Amino acid sequence: MKQRLKYIILFILFLPAGVLSLDHDNAEKKIKYLSTEIARHNYLYYVLGQPEISNQEYDRLYNELVRLEKRFPGLVLPDSPTHRAGSKLENIFPLVSHPLPMLSLDKSYTVSDLVSWAVNIQEITKKKIFFMAEEKIDGTAIELFYENGVLVKAATRGDGQSGYDITANARTIKTLPLKLDKPVSIIVRGEVFIRKSRIKNSGNEEDYDTGSLRNMAAGALRKHCSRETAKIPLDLFIFEAVSGVPGKDMDHGKILEWLKNLGFPINSHNQIINHIKDIAGFIDKTAVNRDILDYEIDGIVLKVLDRKIRNRLGNTSRFPRWAMAFKFESLQAVTNLENIIVQISRLGRATPVAILKPVKIGNSIISRASLNNQDYINDLGLGIGDKIRLVRKGDVIPVIEDVLEKNSSSTWIMPVNCPFCNTRLENIGEHVFCPNYDCYEQVLGRLVWFAQKMKIKYLGPALIKSLIKQNKIHNPEDFYSLSSDDLKHLKGFGSHKIQQFKTSLEKSKDHPFETIILALGIQGLGRHNIMILKNAGYNSADMIISSDMEKLAEIKGIGRETARKIIKGFNPDIQKTIQALKKNGLRL
Numbered sequence: 239m240k241q242r243l244k245y246i247i248l249f250i251l252f253l254p255a256g257v258l259s260l261d262h263d264n265a266e267k268k269i270k271y272l273s274t275e276i277a278r279h280n281y282l283y284y285v286l287g288q289p290e291i292s293n294q295e296y297d298r299l300y301n302e303l304v305r306l307e308k309r310f311p312g313l314v315l316p317d318s319p320t321h322r323a324g325s326k327l328e329n330i331f332p333l334v335s336h337p338l339p340m341l342s343l344d345k346s347y348t349v350s351d352l353v354s355w356a357v358n359i360q361e362i363t364k365k366k367i368f369f370m371a372e373e374k375i376d377g378t379a380i381e382l383f384y385e386n387g388v389l390v391k392a393a394t395r396g397d398g399q400s401g402y403d404i405t406a407n408a409r410t411i412k413t414l415p416l417k418l419d420k421p422v423s424i425i426v427r428g429e430v431f432i433r434k435s436r437i438k439n440s441g442n443e444e445d446y447d448t449g450s451l452r453n454m455a456a457g458a459l460r461k462h463c464s465r466e467t468a469k470i471p472l473d474l475f476i477f478e479a480v481s482g483v484p485g486k487d488m489d490h491g492k493i494l495e496w497l498k499n500l501g502f503p504i505n506s507h508n509q510i511i512n513h514i515k516d517i518a519g520f521i522d523k524t525a526v527n528r529d530i531l532d533y534e535i536d537g538i539v540l541k542v543l544d545r546k547i548r549n550r551l552g553n554t555s556r557f558p559r560w561a562m563a564f565k566f567e568s569l570q571a572v573t574n575l576e577n578i579i580v581q582i583s584r585l586g587r588a589t590p591v592a593i594l595k596p597v598k599i600g601n602s603i604i605s606r607a608s609l610n611n612q613d614y615i616n617d618l619g620l621g622i623g624d625k626i627r628l629v630r631k632g633d634v635i636p637v638i639e640d641v642l643e644k645n646s647s648s649t650w651i652m653p654v655n656c657p658f659c660n661t662r663l664e665n666i667g668e669h670v671f672c673p674n675y676d677c678y679e680q681v682l683g684r685l686v687w688f689a690q691k692m693k694i695k696y697l698g699p700a701l702i703k704s705l706i707k708q709n710k711i712h713n714p715e716d717f718y719s720l721s722s723d724d725l726k727h728l729k730g731f732g733s734h735k736i737q738q739f740k741t742s743l744e745k746s747k748d749h750p751f752e753t754i755i756l757a758l759g760i761q762g763l764g765r766h767n768i769m770i771l772k773n774a775g776y777n778s779a780d781m782i783i784s785s786d787m788e789k790l791a792e793i794k795g796i797g798r799e800t801a802r803k804i805i806k807g808f809n810p811d812i813q814k815t816i817q818a819l820k821k822n823g824l825r826l
């Protein structure tokens with residue numbers, strides 16, 4: 239042991255200086271590099287709403303810059319991104335200046351740091367402080383201006399001093415009151431987000447899986463056509479009033495109640511903290527609830543309730559001193575990539591899926607992760623055999639964050655042909671598709687989707703698979719001609735079960751037009767768009783089929799892109815299926 243120590247000391251003594259400590263020149267280069275990179279990511283995130291990297295990755299870059307700037311204060315650049323919130327703006331939309339700057343939040347990463355902050359506030363103010371604990375919604379900030387109870391303007395956060403005027407887009411948010419219950423003139427702030435359930439049941443999931451719900455919400459608010467924004471089911475919680483509150487003595491809790499009575503959506507999970515010892519309990523409760531919440535949160539925010547004390551504490555250039563966020567650690571694990579397989583969806587999209595050496599994250603064992611598309615794999619430089627870091631974000635789907643150890647000699651490449659039907663895959667946009675409508679995997683996907691949406695009893699994936707293999711079914715209409723003979727060989731299908739199955743099949747014929755169309759899984763026809771068409775008078779499949787692109791594109795909320803998809807979606811095969819379903823008595 240002593241001997242080993244001696245060698246280590248000798249080794250350190252003879253190391254060149256730059257290896258042990260980052261020298262001045264290298265630090266300067268690194269600080270320049272990080273400052274430019276962070277400014278670029280700020281622009282992508284705050285201005286365009288299209289980040290290139292994950293928040294964890296961003297936080298790592300940011301914290302590294304903070305560390306270096308602390309060690310080399312002389313090297314800090316005058317326009318360092320650590321001195322400002324947000325990003326420089328471009329004239330993409332008209333600008334709105336904020337009456338008070340829209341700042342960031344200071345952050346703690348441990349419960350004890352958060353508690354110390356709260357204790358410290360009591361000590362500075364020499365008062366017993368009451369706090370409001372709120373969920374930190376992972377969406378995008380908005381500021382709303384009302385005059386005499388009417389919404390007149392809505393702005394993004396922008397560079398913190400001014401944001402973009404996105405009033406027309408904000409008006410499409412269903413929970414945003416355009417007119418308040420009283421003719422007050424106020425300015426409020428809140429978070430725009432998307433509910434997980436609205437995406438999961440839309441039938442259009444495929445359009446949505448390229449980014450998180452936050453990026454989708456931020457992108458939606460920055461669309462140049464509010465008809466496009468309207469297609470995205472945005473939601474809202476208001477969390478602050480900036481001006482226009484009546485009594486001076488109203489605290490933050492009373493203000494939120496007052497805002498609620500005016501018609502604003504307020505998060506019902508907000509909780510007043512009377513004792514500092516209750517902070518940990520709120521965090522625990524929120525962390526447990528996180529997975530079952532219908533929206534994504536990335537932590538909690540603790541805010542001083544009393545406005546006079548808030549004013550006394552004031553702000554730094556980056557954040558208010560009266561609030562502190564606690565960021566949840568994302569759950570991570572390290573494992574090996576054992577294989578990459580290609581999945582084909584019911585709409586033909588080919589998605590590479592990572593097969594992992596099973597690893598525990600939180601309470602679940604993870605053995606698969608979606609790899610999205612070839613670009614994603616190229617960015618990671620991912621190959622089979624690599625050691626990777628897996629991160630589970632707010633939602634339950636784990637993603638591969640980076641490669642820790644490269645064990646493969648090359649990056650994985652998508653096969654040229656569909657692994658299920660051997661048809662040559664086609665590139666459409668950033669994804670690859672199997673163009674063969676009769677591809678086994680697509681047929682299976684379509685039938686499983688149809689059975690689910692039509693709520694047909696017992697028709698799970700395993701049963702559907704074996705019926706396809708026996709050539710008993712290929713299209714949705716084939717379900718309706720299954721005979722008792724077709725079923726009685728299947729495992730567990732006695733006469734009672736067959737009877738129940740048939741009853742359920744009969745019952746499915748009563749579904750309204752919109753359910754059947756959704757169940758057919760036609761491109762561009764998720765629940766939302768089907769309802770738009772229905773409200774525009776299109777209440778039969780034939781009416782849509784005999785319409786044309788121009789007519790559909792004119793319907794409010796549809797637009798050219800979707801109209802094109804829909805027309806293409808009603809291909810000859812679907813049309814044949816529709817006629818056959820009608821013959822079976824379905825109300826199309």
Ligand SMILES: NC(=O)c1ccc[n+]([C@@H]2O[C@H](COP(=O)([O-])OP(=O)(O)OC[C@H]3O[C@@H](n4cnc5c(N)ncnc54)[C@H](O)[C@@H]3O)[C@@H](O)[C@H]2O)c1
Pocket residue numbers: 279280282283284289290291292293294296297323324341342343344372373374375376377378379380395428429477539563
């Ligand atoms: N991926 C990227 O490229 C990239 C770039 C820039 C920033 N970021 C992420 O953004 C973070 C910092 O950004 P920030 O300053 O916008 O946000 P923040 O994390 O400092 O928090 C401030 C924001 O929290 C939101 N919020 C949600 N619920 C709230 C509540 N109840 N009360 C008050 N505010 C609430 C508000 O929109 C507010 O603007 C970074 O840590 C990083 O994770 C990522």
Ligand SMILES: [Zn+2]
Pocket residue numbers: 582656657658659660661672673674677678679
């Ligand atoms: Zn195929």
